[in-house]
Amino acid sequence: MKIKTAILGYGRSGSTLHADPIEKLSDFELTAVCDIDAKAKEKAYNRFKCRIYDDYLEMLRKETLDLVVIVTRNDQHCQMTCDCLKSGKNVLITKPWAINAGEARAMIKAAKASGKMLLPWLPARWGCDLLKLKELIASRVIGKVFQVRRSEFSFSIRHDWQTSKKFNGGYLLNWGPHLVDQPVQLVGQPVKSVYGELKQIINPGDVEDVFFAVMKTEDNVTIVSEYNIGSDKLPNWIIQGDRGTIYVKATEIEIHKAALPDSADPKTYGNQAKTDVIKDSIQGTNMITMQNRYGDSMVIYPHIARAIRGEEQYMVTLESALNLTKLLDAIRKAHETGRVICLAAK
Numbered sequence: 001m002k003i004k005t006a007i008l009g010y011g012r013s014g015s016t017l018h019a020d021p022i023e024k025l026s027d028f029e030l031t032a033v034c035d036i037d038a039k040a041k042e043k044a045y046n047r048f049k050c051r052i053y054d055d056y057l058e059m060l061r062k063e064t065l066d067l068v069v070i071v072t073r074n075d076q077h078c079q080m081t082c083d084c085l086k087s088g089k090n091v092l093i094t095k096p097w098a099i100n101a102g103e104a105r106a107m108i109k110a111a112k113a114s115g116k117m118l119l120p121w122l123p124a125r126w127g128c129d130l131l132k133l134k135e136l137i138a139s140r141v142i143g144k145v146f147q148v149r150r151s152e153f154s155f156s157i158r159h160d161w162q163t164s165k166k167f168n169g170g171y172l173l174n175w176g177p178h179l180v181d182q183p184v185q186l187v188g189q190p191v192k193s194v195y196g197e198l199k200q201i202i203n204p205g206d207v208e209d210v211f212f213a214v215m216k217t218e219d220n221v222t223i224v225s226e227y228n229i230g231s232d233k234l235p236n237w238i239i240q241g242d243r244g245t246i247y248v249k250a251t252e253i254e255i256h257k258a259a260l261p262d263s264a265d266p267k268t269y270g271n272q273a274k275t276d277v278i279k280d281s282i283q284g285t286n287m288i289t290m291q292n293r294y295g296d297s298m299v300i301y302p303h304i305a306r307a308i309r310g311e312e313q314y315m316v317t318l319e320s321a322l323n324l325t326k327l328l329d330a331i332r333k334a335h336e337t338g339r340v341i342c343l344a345a346k
């Protein structure tokens with residue numbers, strides 16, 4: 001049985017990241033599209049010859065749907081998700097699913113009340129860099145990890161709703177679901193404290209285009225996440241362990257290994273000897289090339305189909321998505337108060 005699907009919001013992301021796999025995969029049938037923009041509606045009709053709406057509540061009343069994919073502005077996600085769930089539809093909600101933890105909890109409540117599935121879209125969890133790095137860390141190629149930095153840099157200037165507070169734009173909500181979530185997933189431990197700064201540097205509008213966050217996990221791993229205005233030649237990941245460092249630059253992973261001789265405990269050496277021991281034992285650099293740093297829709301959508309059919313557990317649990325939202329809230333609160341925010345232990 002095909003999964004009867006509607007796309008709510010046929011804009012930049014809805015018409016590509018989501019429409020493409022729905023069109024190509026035999027698991028799905030695109031039944032309807034809803035958008036308020038005349039050009040978007042025309043594009044969708046010409047491509048799919050499906051029913052087109054500009055009122056999503058009307059679409060929910062008239063259509064029999066197994067799944068609604070919501071790809072509208074951030075400020076619209078919670079209300080639309082709750083309405084879709086209430087009308088008995090499963091929902092895939094793009095990132096950021098919620099603008100704060102209050103919204104996330106409201107959507108979870110609506111999902112429980114309806115008995116329908118709520119699937120937060122966090123494609124970076126399928127990112128080739130994250131998946132490869134998980135393997136490398138588990139193999140202990142750089143030993144015990146004590147610090148992870150995840151960064152994106154660019155000089156691009158936006159001119160859309162993402163630059164407006166009114167629509168809950170801003171780069172923390174836009175990029176945080178990738179750049180804060182990925183290193184936390186990699187380290188795999190709860191975060192106990194957060195510091196954050198937001199700045200508006202070159203974008204128009206009234207929200208941040210730069211964020212910088214420092215988090216500490218329960219096992220004292222330091223995580224730094226940032227979206228910044230700068231040269232895109234800087235590494236996207238730097239992962240430091242007690243036996244080496246991994247750099248990710250775009251789609252290339254560089255592994256620098258340094259093994260201390262068994263007898264060498266750096267704590268027992270003087271400064272000079274400590275430096276010599278580590279320098280002498282550099283083991284070399286490996287290079288790995290990857291693809292799809294922010295996940296591949298053609299891989300994620302078949303998983304979504306299996307999850308809807310009850311054959312697999314959806315990889316993004318509601319608890320983990322709520323934890324991410326709480327982290328983004330804490331980064332904003334740290335920025336507003338100038339303080340480190342401690343997160344309650346479970």
Ligand SMILES: NC(=O)c1ccc[n+]([C@@H]2O[C@H](COP(=O)([O-])OP(=O)(O)OC[C@H]3O[C@@H](n4cnc5c(N)ncnc54)[C@H](O)[C@@H]3O)[C@@H](O)[C@H]2O)c1
Nearest residue numbers: 009010011012013014034035036037071072074094095096
């Ligand atoms: N990698 C990713 O997962 C990824 C990438 C880009 C965007 N996104 C997310 O997708 C969402 C949309 O971003 P975008 O860049 O595609 O924005 P967009 O502005 O291009 O698209 C939003 C669409 O929603 C439509 N819309 C607005 N109000 C509506 C309403 N009441 N009913 C129906 N349609 C309505 C607009 O007309 C527009 O076509 C954002 O939340 C963004 O964070 C995710």
